[in-house]
Amino acid sequence: MKRHPIDLQIEKADKAIVAEEFDELMDIYTDDAVLVIELGRNAVEKNEIRKAFEAIAVYFKNGLQVEQNGLEILESLDTALVLANTVVSSPGFPATERKATYVFNKSVGGIWLCSVDNSYGHEIIEKNA
C-alpha cells in the first residue's frame, strides 16, 4: 500500500530524533511551528524547537527511541491532522505510549511540514482545581 507523504515525513523525523540529526529533523518543521516540550512548556519557531530536541536527547541520555504504533491522517486541502500512538523509550526509561497529535501544512513546494507537534495529546488540557 502506498504510504502517505506525511507518514514518510514522520518516519524521517523519528529516525532523525533517534540519530540526533537535528538539521534533518528541522527540515520537517515549518518556520513557525510549535512543539509541546512537556506539560505547560512549548517551544516556538525552529531555533527553540532545535534547542528543545537537543535538551531532550541529553535528558534521555542520548538513547531516545521513538516509534509510531498506529497512525491516522485526516487531510483537508493543505492542512492535515495526524493522530498517532507514539511510543517513546530509552535505556532506563520504560516504554511509554503517548496519544500524539500533529498538524501538517503543505508548503508552496508541495512538501508537508509539521506546524504543531503535541505528543502529549489531551494531557495538555488544564484541569480545573
Add this chain to the structure above:
Amino acid sequence: MKRHPIDLQIEKADKAIVAEEFDELMDIYTDDAVLVIELGRNAVEKNEIRKAFEAIAVYFKNGLQVEQNGLEILESLDTALVLANTVVSSPGFPATERKATYVFNKSVGGIWLCSVDNSYGHEIIEKNA
C-alpha cells in the same frame, strides 16, 4: 480572561448543534472540511457535513447536547490544533466524554474556520488484527 476566538467559534458550533441551526453551524467550517461522522466514516465538504449533522440530530432523537469539559488551543500562524474533552449526551443516551481533536484555519478575512473535526480522537486509529 479574554477567550480565544476559536474557543468562541466552538461555543457557537455547540449551540448551533443543540439548536439544530445548520446554516449557522456550516458558517464555522471551511468549504473543504472533513468531519469524522463515526469510526470509519467521514463527511467531506459542507454539503456532506450538513447532511451528516442532520442525520446525527435525528439519531439522537433531536435531543443532542454538546459541551466542552476543558479545551486547549495550540496556534501556529494561520493553523491551530484544538484538544477538547467533548461531552455528548441526549435523553436516553448516557453522557460520553470524547477526546476530540479539531483543526482550525484562519481565513483571509481573519475568521477561524474548522477544517478537520474529529471528535473521536485516537479511536480512529485502526488496530492491527
